[in-house]
Amino acid sequence: MSSLRAIVTGASRGLGEAIARDLAAKGVRVVLAGRSVDDLHRVRKEIESAGGRALVQPTDVTDADSVARLFDAAVAEFDGVDVLVNNAGITAQVNLVDLDEADWDRIFDTNVRGMFLCSREAGRRFAESGKGRAINVASVFGLVGRPGFSAYCASKGAVINFTRSVAAEWARFGAQMNAVAPGYFATDINADLRQDGVAMAKVLRRIPAYRMGRPEELANIVTYLAIAAPDFLTWQTIAVDGGESSV
Numbered sequence: 001m002s003s004l005r006a007i008v009t010g011a012s013r014g015l016g017e018a019i020a021r022d023l024a025a026k027g028v029r030v031v032l033a034g035r036s037v038d039d040l041h042r043v044r045k046e047i048e049s050a051g052g053r054a055l056v057q058p059t060d061v062t063d064a065d066s067v068a069r070l071f072d073a074a075v076a077e078f079d080g081v082d083v084l085v086n087n088a089g090i091t092a093q094v095n096l097v098d099l100d101e102a103d104w105d106r107i108f109d110t111n112v113r114g115m116f117l118c119s120r121e122a123g124r125r126f127a128e129s130g131k132g133r134a135i136n137v138a139s140v141f142g143l144v145g146r147p148g149f150s151a152y153c154a155s156k157g158a159v160i161n162f163t164r165s166v167a168a169e170w171a172r173f174g175a176q177m178n179a180v181a182p183g184y185f186a187t188d189i190n191a192d193l194r195q196d197g198v199a200m201a202k203v204l205r206r207i208p209a210y211r212m213g214r215p216e217e218l219a220n221i222v223t224y225l226a227i228a229a230p231d232f233l234t235w236q237t238i239a240v241d242g243g244e245s246s247v
């Protein structure tokens with residue numbers, strides 16, 4: 001079992017919840033970050049009843065002070081941070097001609113600024129300790145273009161190239177940054193899509209595996225990158241997408 005300490009952003013539901021639970025099941029002590037405090041406590045209780053350890057820290061990743069408090073809380077409770085999972089993210093489906101500045105900013109504030117703020121806090125600590133790992137949850141939409149998703153695709157492309165740049169900085173002091181690019185996983189982020197039979201059929205036709213992923217299939221890869229991958233593996237983006245981005 002591991003004695004590592006991890007922060008998972010967006011741990012209140014969906015992929016972040018699955019990642020937090022999987023890390024905790026492998027013995028990692030987990031700080032659950034997000035804005036929905038009741039949901040974070042639900043996840044904490046489930047982790048604890050399975051024998052794991054978790055701390056809830058209400059956090060808005062777009063707010064630098066809130067992110068600083070997140071890292072302070074992790075250090076106060078667990079005496080350090082070894083792993084950061086930048087998972088918090090939002091999307092919107094709007095064609096560019098109708099996309100307003102507020103939607104663009106909201107997506108970039110969460111998906112890019114949030115990742116930057118959390119990674120900066122983590123990197124300062126990793127530089128001191130000479131080790132540490134960050135895993136960024138990008139998207140297949142950061143590897144390909146999709147009509148109606150220009151802001152989201154641009155933000156996830158930024159996640160991937162941020163990963164590449166920071167990995168090169170951190171390799172000098174022994175820390176790693178990698179990313180995962182999920183395809184479609186059934187979570188709240190695509191609840192509307194899953195209600196629309198025609199749109200769903202179109203999505204499934206694009207996925208060679210002809211199904212959505214199960215959150216634990218992504219969590220498994222994130223946990224591998226967090227605790228088992230060799231230190232020499234860095235800057236990679238691993239698509240977990242049933243083959244969607246291969247065709």
Ligand SMILES: NC(=O)c1ccc[n+]([C@@H]2O[C@H](COP(=O)([O-])OP(=O)(O)OC[C@H]3O[C@@H](n4cnc5c(N)ncnc54)[C@H](OP(=O)(O)O)[C@@H]3O)[C@@H](O)[C@H]2O)c1
Binds near residue numbers: 188
């Ligand atoms: N599901 C998919 O098919 C899919 C595919 C590709 C990529 N992704 C990516 O995977 C990640 C997780 O998505 P999901 O599908 O699990 O979506 P979700 O079910 O909608 O969950 C999103 C999570 O992000 C958190 N979050 C949003 N804004 C935040 C903020 N300002 N501060 C802190 N936390 C915030 C939410 O927590 P609170 O609301 O509690 O703050 C929630 O826990 C995202 O980065 C998403 O882009 C998902």
